[in-house]
Amino acid sequence: MDWLATIVNGALLGGLYGLFGLGLALVFGVMRVVNLAHGEFIVAGAFLGVLLVALLPQVPPWTLALPIALIGYATGWLLQTTLVNKSVRSGNPLTPLMLTFGFSVVIRNAMVQGFGADSRAVDGGALTSAGIDIFGLRIGVYPLLVLALAAALFAALHWLLRRSEFGRTVRAVADAPEIARLMGVTPSRIFSRVMGLSIAFAMLAGFLLSQRTSFTPFSGVERMLVAFEVVIIGGLGSFWGALAGGVILGIAQLAGQKFDSNAGSLYAHLVFVLVLIFMPRGIAGDRR
Structure with a gap:
């Protein structure tokens, strides 16, 4: 029963990890661009949640998910329209790659300047501590809702x-x-909308995770690594594959923590390496 609970909770965590990779897979599938600032945008969503919760203490934290997603969409649309589209038109694949890398550095330092380097977390209130019993297993209500939201998205x-x-x-x-x-289609306009959706998913995922675990301005690298692994395990360009990849990583991480409480992430990365060796095209294959 203990192992069953681990697998179930790992799958619930994996739904959130799937959201990490969804935006990254979307941008790569449409524009063939790897957004190296994706992890920083995930963390930015978490810090935006910290700011909004402090400004609106009477508002239930979960109701802030939609405003944060909308702000993420506007941010992604603006960055793509003003800067990234110009680099895509250059024809050199390294140009948007280096540009998004520069974004990651700027965003990370802006978060350090604005919020400091201390670890933060968002208090989700009673919802994050509530649980229900299902066939003898105690399951958190919040992880269930997050998984349902991820599947719906x-x-x-x-x-x-x-x-x-x-x-x-x-x-x-x-x-x-x-x-x-x-x-008669203008690709740059489509790219702007796609980037808007990608950053909306990223910042929403960061806000949802911030109510489960702590984070710092330097957590973007770890978040980016998870998103990248999710996309590779699922198969490039496959959205449902990304969700499956997130579930696999979530289960591997929590199962690894049962063996070694300090090395759960190591087992998740090991699973990624094994998939890369034996299934280089991922679960769903390369959908590019």
């Missing part, structure tokens, strides 16, 4: 890209941007 994005006119345009730009331009 994955499903919504899947529908958006497969069934809507916007999704068809995104897929056309991803496959053949020059031909899409001949059809």
Whole structure:
């Protein structure tokens, strides 16, 4: 029963990890760009939560998820429109890579300057401590809600890209941007919306995780590593694969902590290496 609880809780944590990789997979799948500032945006969402909770103490913390996601969308759209689109048009794949690396340095130092280097956490209130009994297992209500939200967001994005006119345009730009331009589509505008969605997912995930664990301005590297591993395990360009990759990492981490309380993350990274060796295209294969 103890191991079953570990697996269940690992899967619940994995839903959040899947959200880490969702935005990264989206940007890479559409623009073929690896956003090296993705981890810093995740942490920025957590610090934005700290700020909003302090400014609005009477508001339940969970209600701040939507404003933080909207701020993330606006931030991603603005950065892509003003800076990243110019680097993408250069044709050199290293240009956007170095630009996003510069973003990561600036954002990290801005967070240190604004909030200090001390560890922080967001008090989620009674919701984060509530639990329910399911078949003899004590399951946290908050992790269940986060997993349900993650699944809903994955499903919504899947529908958006497969069934809507916007999704068809995104897929056309991803496959053949020059031909899409001949059809009257402006790829740079699509890229801006995609980056907006990516940063919205990242900052939302950071805020949700901030109510489960502490963080510092330097936590972005670790968050970026998790997001990268999720995308690789799931398969490049596969959104549902990213969710599965997150669940695998979450289970591996908590299972590893049962063997060694100080080395849970090590086991998760070991699983990533094994998948990379035996399934180099990931669970769902390369969907680029």
